Each structure stands twice: as C-alpha cells, then as structure tokens.
Amino acid sequence: MSDTGLVIAGLTPFSTVDWPGKLAAVVFLQGCPWNCGYCQNFAIIDPKAPAQVPESELWSLLERRAGLLDGVVFSGGEPTRQPALLEAARRTKRLGFQVGLHTGGAYPRRLAALLAQNLVDWIGLDVKALPENYPRVVGLGQTQPATATPAKSSAPTAKLRLSIPPLNKAGQSAWESLDMVVGAYREGTLANYEVRITVSPGHDLDDTNPETLVPLAEALRQHGVQTLAVQQARPDGTRPEFASRYELPGVRDFAADLTAAASRVKSLGFQHFTYRGV
Template identity: 45%
Template sequence: MSGVDSLRLDIAGFEPFSACDWPGKLVAVVFLQGCPWRCGYCHNFDIIGPTKPGVVAWERVLEVLESRRGLLDGVVFSGGEPTRQLGVVEAARQVRELGFQVGLHTGGAYPRRIEKLLPYLDWVGFDVKATPDKYAAVTGVPGDGSVALESLRTLVSAGIEVQVRTTLDPLVLDEDDILEIREQVYALGVTDYVVQRVRTEGTNPEYGRALEEYRSKASHGANDILPLV
C-alpha cells in the first residue's frame, strides 16, 4: 500500500473491536488526537489537546486490521475531531483498500477535509452541538456552527449515510433547542436523528462538578425531555 511509511497520524487510542460505534456493524475504532472545540461534556477530554503526540503507530493499526479481515465490517475514525488531521484522508483510503467500510465520528469543524473524505466514507456519526445562538456556549469557542452545517450539507448531498446526534447538555440546552435542531437537520434531508444523554465519565472535572450541582438542584432532568423527541 502506498503512503504507509510517510503517513502521519497522532493516534490517541485504538479499539480493535466495538459493537457500539457504528449501528449494526462490528468495527475497529481509531481515536485521533486533538480537537478545536472544548465541549464540557466531551467524554474523551484527555485527548482533545492538539499538541499532545499520539501513542499508537498507524503501522500497528494496519497490522491488526490485516489480521481482522473477514471478522470486522469496518473501521471508524473518531476523536477528538478526526478531520483535524491531514493524514485521515490517506488513512481512510488505506482502510478501504484493505476491504473495510469506513465510518467517521465528526462535529464537522473542517468542511474541506470532509469533502476530501467523501470518496471513502460509508457512514458518518455527526454531532450537531446546539442551535446557532448556543454553539459557542457548548463548544467553548466563538462561532455559530455554520461550518458544521456546511459539512453536514456536503455529506447529505453526497448520499453518505448519516446519523446526526445531539448531546443534551442541560447546562446550556433545553427542550425547545432540541426541537429546533431536529427541524433544522430534517430540513437538510437527515432521516436519522438521536439525542444523547450526558455521560460524566472522562469529562472535564470542572464540567462534571457543575453538572452534578445542576442535577442536585434541578426539578426535572433529561428523562423529562428526551422522550419528547
């Protein structure tokens, strides 16, 4: 395979078998280091720093994948934000060359990288973080999420199978926000939209404390909201 020796990927972790990262598929998951956003509820908080080096060599991942031919359906690139790294495009090509399907977990922060990945993608788990007026409050950086919607439009227009997810951060979002996001993504042509509950495992400790304080004082919680969507 061409490009293996020169491919640079900062890989924060590798899961050789997963049944929950691509609905209905048995996959390996490659976690790429770094993310431009700082979502408080991110359960991979330890790997969002963009300057931290990877701990797994891509060559080692390929060796494992070679041995899993016929046993796995595909490979999911996750993060962090996997499209932050230039090498993800070549890595996806190599995975397809091995005969695996390619999945991606992304928040859509890099629309041009999404475009380059299109020839290799079979499925995308896409995170829409918030309504435009609350994107900065969730991600911790300026912006209204327009780059994310651009990426989502690109995927839907290309006919890629997409599941859109929103994590219900009760410190920022409410029921009306979830309904607005749902209508927005449906209007773009999305047919698979799910709402996820916040998990405190692996999150920023400061966020975890704030969430626990909120939950101790709130008169209602996610269970009151999620069944409505």
C-alpha cells in the same frame, strides 16, 4: 507498511456501538479545535500532544482482523483535523474494510475531499446547536491542554498543521458539513449517516438542553435530515466540573424532561429516530 502521519490517541480493536449495525475497530485521533463541556474525550483535545499509539499498531491490527471486522471508525478528538486522514482512509479501504467517521463538521473542506473520493461509507455527525449558538457550546475556540496526564509513549510525534477555525465560524462550518452529508446521501455517494444531538443536564446556555432540543431538531428536519439520534450526555470521561452536574438536585427531573422532549422530536417525522438515555 509505512505510516501515513496519523497521530493516534487510542485504539479500540472491537466495538459494536460506535457504528450502528457494524463490527468495527475505532481509532481515536488526537486533537480537536473545539472545547465542549460535555466531551467524553477531553483528555485528547490538545492538538500538540504526542501519539499514544504507534500507527503501525493500527495497520497490524487490521491485517490480523481481515474478514472479522466490517470496518474502521475514525473518531476523536476531531479526525478531519488531521491531513493524514485521507490517506489513512484510502489505505483502510484498500485493505478491504469499510470506513466510518465520527465528526463535528469543523473542517468541511476535508470532509468534502473524503466524500468526493468515496473514502467514507458512514458518518456519525454531531450537531451541537443552531449555528448562532455554536460559540457558546464549543467553548474557547482554541484548544487547551487537558488536565489529565497521558501515559508515556514511544510512538513518534508527527508534525501537524495546527489550524484552528475561528470560533465565530464554528456554526457555519458545522452546518455546511451537515448539508454536505445530507446531500451526499441523497446523491448516493454516501451509503448511510446518523446525525446526533447530545443533551446536557441543566439549562445553561453553553449546552443543548431539553428546552432547546425541539427547535434544533426542527431545523435539522428542514435541512433534510432523515436519520437522527438524541443522546443524553454521560459523565464518564468528562471534566470533573461537568460530571459533578449529575450529583446536583434535579437530575432526575432532567431525565424526565429529556424523555418528554425526545418524544416530541420523534413526532417530527424523521425516517429513523433513536433515543439514547443514560
């Protein structure tokens, strides 16, 4: 089976947590246009890094797991950054698997193409902030190589279109994608979705925190979101400077503040609400 051109940073053969209610393989695609401080996959942000997993390994896995897995989740990084995602999703569905997608909504045109061609069954959409606050949350607006050194790989390096959306358009792109997801679900062209908000310790303006959570959730409700998950940022796999926040005094107070804020969000009337604390 020929390759589609995906640049794969990692492959999890079996997961019960990346697609709620489904047994899925998870494909982590290399590269992201954003640089969020709490990112648990910061080592795969660099869009110029080579593949760590040969694409043939993915297709071999799916051929062996036919009938044993419900679907495949394309994650990242930002999976919609890679043009080959559409053909990979198409091939995945031809093999009999459902397709899930983890995305921050950075590339609404590519998301629109996936939805228009019925290539995705479920979307986990990370909404990071109100539109005007995105420049602070998503960082530099251009990727920088991570400090972690990836393992050597014999996988071929595919040529990618290294497009970086302007930082000041990040919020616009994300919320355009949000409206697209909600609209597709209402129209019946998307089977299901989950909007996620990740909340960080501290009250820095560069992250969503308990104080900003409720206004953000209220805005999502006004945009028609019915399924929302609030999750506490975890230190595992993050940059050392972010992980060190969990060693500072006041983290216990943060957890209590977040629990209280999540309770207020739950009262806003979402049809499905999930709270994921540490």
